[in-house]
Amino acid sequence: MATLSLLLCLFLIVIAFSLAESQSYVGVNYGQVADNLPAPAATVKLLQSTTIAKVRIYGADPDIIKALANTGIGIVIGTANDEIPKLASDPNYATQWINANVVPYYPSSNITLIIVGNEIMTSGNQGLIAQLMPAMGNIQTALSSASLNGKIKVSTVHSMAVLTQSDPPSSGLFNEGFQDTMKQLLSFLKDNKSPFTINPYPFFAYKNDPTPETLAFCVFQPNSGRVDSGNGKLYTNMFDAQVDAVHSALSRMGFQDVEIVVAETGWPSRGDDNEVGPSVENAKAYNGNLVGHLKSLVGTPLMPGKSVDTYIFALYDEDLKQGQGSERAFGLYNTNLTMVYDVGLAKNQVPTTPVAPPPKTATDWCVPKSGVSEDQLQANLDYACSHGIDCGPIQPGGACFEPNTVASHAAYAMNLYYQTVGRNPWNCNFSQTATLTSTNPSYNGCVYPGGS
Ligand SMILES: *[C@@H]1O[C@H](CO)[C@@H](O)[C@H](O)[C@H]1NC(C)=O
Ligand SMILES: *[C@@H]1O[C@H](CO)[C@@H](O)[C@H](O)[C@H]1NC(C)=O
Ligand SMILES: *[C@@H]1O[C@H](CO)[C@@H](O)[C@H](O)[C@H]1NC(C)=O
Numbered sequence: 032m033a034t035l036s037l038l039l040c041l042f043l044i045v046i047a048f049s050l051a052e053s054q055s056y057v058g059v060n061y062g063q064v065a066d067n068l069p070a071p072a073a074t075v076k077l078l079q080s081t082t083i084a085k086v087r088i089y090g091a092d093p094d095i096i097k098a099l100a101n102t103g104i105g106i107v108i109g110t111a112n113d114e115i116p117k118l119a120s121d122p123n124y125a126t127q128w129i130n131a132n133v134v135p136y137y138p139s140s141n142i143t144l145i146i147v148g149n150e151i152m153t154s155g156n157q158g159l160i161a162q163l164m165p166a167m168g169n170i171q172t173a174l175s176s177a178s179l180n181g182k183i184k185v186s187t188v189h190s191m192a193v194l195t196q197s198d199p200p201s202s203g204l205f206n207e208g209f210q211d212t213m214k215q216l217l218s219f220l221k222d223n224k225s226p227f228t229i230n231p232y233p234f235f236a237y238k239n240d241p242t243p244e245t246l247a248f249c250v251f252q253p254n255s256g257r258v259d260s261g262n263g264k265l266y267t268n269m270f271d272a273q274v275d276a277v278h279s280a281l282s283r284m285g286f287q288d289v290e291i292v293v294a295e296t297g298w299p300s301r302g303d304d305n306e307v308g309p310s311v312e313n314a315k316a317y318n319g320n321l322v323g324h325l326k327s328l329v330g331t332p333l334m335p336g337k338s339v340d341t342y343i344f345a346l347y348d349e350d351l352k353q354g355q356g357s358e359r360a361f362g363l364y365n366t367n368l369t370m371v372y373d374v375g376l377a378k379n380q381v382p383t384t385p386v387a388p389p390p391k392t393a394t395d396w397c398v399p400k401s402g403v404s405e406d407q408l409q410a411n412l413d414y415a416c417s418h419g420i421d422c423g424p425i426q427p428g429g430a431c432f433e434p435n436t437v438a439s440h441a442a443y444a445m446n447l448y449y450q451t452v453g454r455n456p457w458n459c460n461f462s463q464t465a466t467l468t469s470t471n472p473s474y475n476g477c478v479y480p481g482g483s
Pocket of ligand 2: 368
């Protein structure tokens with residue numbers, strides 16, 4: 032009996048540990064540019080009904096910080112951009128800031144990170160850029176004076192525009208114009224074991240290239256993948272590609288050990304009529320698959336086996352935001368505390384949206400029947416590649432170029448066409464020269480999308 036309880040106990044500890052371990056990567060941005068948000072206490076209750084482990088607020092609203100006390104939820108707070116000149120020039124102002132916004136609440140409110148400035152580096156404001164490091168330095172010093180250094184980290188958030196190059200991911204490179212400040216920043220982050228924080232938005236990548244194949248790549252749905260021509264790694268989603276581009280840029284400057292944190296990423300559920308991409312379906316696919324991806328601990332091709340801490344944008348729609356309709360529709364929850372759509376964050380819930388490959392296990396791929404003539408295969412190849420699919424992988428240098436035969440290229444293209452246009456039996460016809468198979472035709476390095 033004793034042994035049994037001990038075993039049960041161990042079992043529960045293992046379960047609890049693995050749940051905690053797998054759920055700690057998902058955070059959410061609690062933006063407040065709205066006039067209809069629930070009270071902080073109601074929001075905290077909502078958060079506690081989910082597996083969301085951390086929240087980021089854009090300022091240091093004391094009501095929110097207090098409401099989060101004794102919940103264990105990690106809290107990221109921020110200074111306003113227009114406080115940077117004073118923080119940079121006046122160490123006393125930085126001390127006052129910490130004494131007013133952190134000291135009274137910590138540790139019962141689990142403040143973990145202070146963001147000094149949002150997307151300053153790409154703001155074009157040279158004065159502000161020059162003041163960024165002095166401001167961060169003064170905040171760090173003020174934390175040390177309060178004996179909070181090491182417990183609370185200091186960083187600044189970047190847009191993806193700090194990279195001049197991000198495709199393929201291995202070519203990731205910071206804009207030359209920022210490299211002096213960037214070098215100082217990275218040394219600061221390394222010395223203080225603080226994260227490099229960035230806002231990747233596959234949503235905008237899709238807006239720039241609104242094809243079905245790119246959509247699938249951006250929302251973690253089955254797609255042909257993209258092979259990084261620099262290192263041969265296969266990418267099956269844009270999130271990993273963008274995060275790895277940042278990793279490559281950090282490596283290029285010798286700071287590959289600085290942790291990357293995704294401060295914002297998300298997808299809007301509505302938009303203006305002229306916007307491509309916003310929809311409940313796409314938002315649910317992106318955010319739901321992202322949550323599944325983070326929980327799976329697969330990591331990225333360059334950083335496998337560990338998830339990147341990621342704050343989804345956003346908790347609620349923000350009705351007072353400027354800009355296109357989509358700007359006001361990134362929320363996961365309605366202001367009456369119901370879900371806009373389900374992304375599998377409720378406590379004790381298995382992700383509702385299946386995680387996209389890899390690896391695939393079942394069921395169908397579309398391939399040529401045996402005995403089809405080379406002319407017919409060439410016709411099928413031409414047809415598929417001229418109907419909106421990405422035939423890059425069967426071009427020279429692509430992962431599926433070898434073997435360089437019409438039969439092999441046609442098989443790849445026919446399957447991709449089938450997977451892309453709808454996966455109906457009639458999409459695998461090609462004048463009755465194609466057939467469905469449950470045998471995955473993928474071979475070393477060449478992935479045939481399909482299977483679920
Ligand atoms: C504070 O939040 C961080 C990040 O979620 C977490 O790792 C840590 O365990 C939390 N601390 C406490 C005391 O709950
Ligand atoms: C909550 O708000 C959403 C969006 O406005 C609405 O569709 C839904 O019916 C509301 N639910 C309840 C229970 O009020
Ligand atoms: C394939 O197309 C032919 C006509 O070209 C048609 O007779 C046949 O039913 C189609 N097969 C499927 C599975 O749709």
